[in-house]
Amino acid sequence: MKRVLTAGERVKLARSPQRPRAKEYIEAIFDDFIELAGDGAFGEDRSLVCGIGSYRGIPVTVIGQQKGRNFEENMLYRFGMPNPEGYRKAIRLMRQAEKFGRPVITFVDTPGAYPGKEAEERGQGMAIAKCIQVMSLLKVPTVTFFIGEGGSGGALAIATSDRRIMLENSIFSILSPEGFASILWHDADRWEEACDAMKLTAGDILELGACDEVIPEPEVMDETGRRILFKKVDRAIDRNLKELLKLSEKELLKGRYKKLRDMGKTDVRN
């Protein structure tokens, strides 16, 4: 029997370098993956891996936030924190997916968009806004997996999809628990308390209605564990794509919009 983990422990797991990274899922699940680089305007951002590949014979577009395992890799991938050109590359490839009728599969694993000086100079906020909007209206099926950290607008940018699926120990949060604690209580050390208050675990997010499905994880992330996990993600793609590909474009867009419309309840007080 598995012990129930605390929210803080799940956050630690979500950030663990032992977890498979986006590229490992891509390699395990898709055939003939070809990485496509660049936003066509400013540059290439390696923290957001984009490309095309084949999923059980169907051409798909894949977009994933890539983290590293060691310092050098993390410098290369900026700890999985994309710059605006990353999001603009994602927009470019989503539009292409729409043009060629390919479903889009995304993998979320980021502490958040990069909060740097250059990122601001190149319009981080507006790049994210556009990415959210383009994805929310995309005329092809979209499925998102949260495989680790899902921090803030930087995660949402590639998660405004038909199906949001979270791994058991992934998180989806408005900002980092440390940031949350420091803003609300002026004390970043209270981050574990923040983890509880924020309701950021996959189970919480499912309960709040902001994701559709939670995939249980193997207890140990060794070779066998990984293989089991990839298999589960693979099956989830299969099941969801089959459902979504049956829908007409109109039904698809209506369903996606309705789901966004249902986010949060309001009341009336005179």
Add this chain to the structure above:
Amino acid sequence: MNPFSEKKSILDSVNSLLRPMRKPAAGGEDKIYKCKGCGNKYTKAILRENHFVCPSCGHYGKLSARTRITTVADRKSFREFSRSMIGKNPLKFPGYEEKIRDAEKATGLKEAVITGTCTIDGEKAVICVMDSRFLMASMGTAVGEKITRACEYATKKKLPIVVFCASGGARMQEGILSLMQMAKTSAAFGKHGEAGLLFISVLTNPTTGGVTASFAGLGDVILAEPGALIGFAGPRVIEQTIGEKLPEGFQSSEFQLEHGFVDAIVKRENMKETIGKIINLHRKAKDY
């Protein structure tokens, strides 16, 4: 409760009961305000005349949403939507409901945005105005819902929509549901855009975080008031990330114009006329 705050709350409630019976004291027009820019003092009447821009140093004073509407909408043209809408406490966050009630008391608003229709220099439009006095106009479910409904109304009635943005970003106490309002509003504005309709986003001080990264950054035309703070990450967070001080004027309206993210910086006194003109210039040629 301590006896002093109890006494104050009794006085407040007596006051609010008596208010409708008293003659309005000229709307508090004689009240003195100190400019946050230069410290000079002016009466409200003088400031109003000057659109709440300091007559001596030009500092842009904070506008309440209602005052903002009077500076933009034609007289008596404003009709409000969903005036009584409030959010819930989806995370059961301790102290959140009290915080909302305090903000309500301080501002007379139920939430951080006012939405409705009006005419602007004779042009009919849907208008949303955020009020940063209400929990920094952070976007919770109610803010997202009011803006989305206003936008859907504009789409249905084929009207342009004007949004005066001001926000500290997402509403922490509503967690992920606050974040999802970014997606909800962005999708609604996307549909409005696909219908060939005009969206003017006006960025005022401050427009940051999740609001910049959703509807504020999605206008067909993006205007800004002079000297506003506009950005995604807050200056403090950036300074911590890069380990150095940011230069003067970083993330100002002028900075955003320079970097290509704002169409024009418009002075408050010219805002109404400029918006009216822009709406007028978006008539379809076939209506000629």
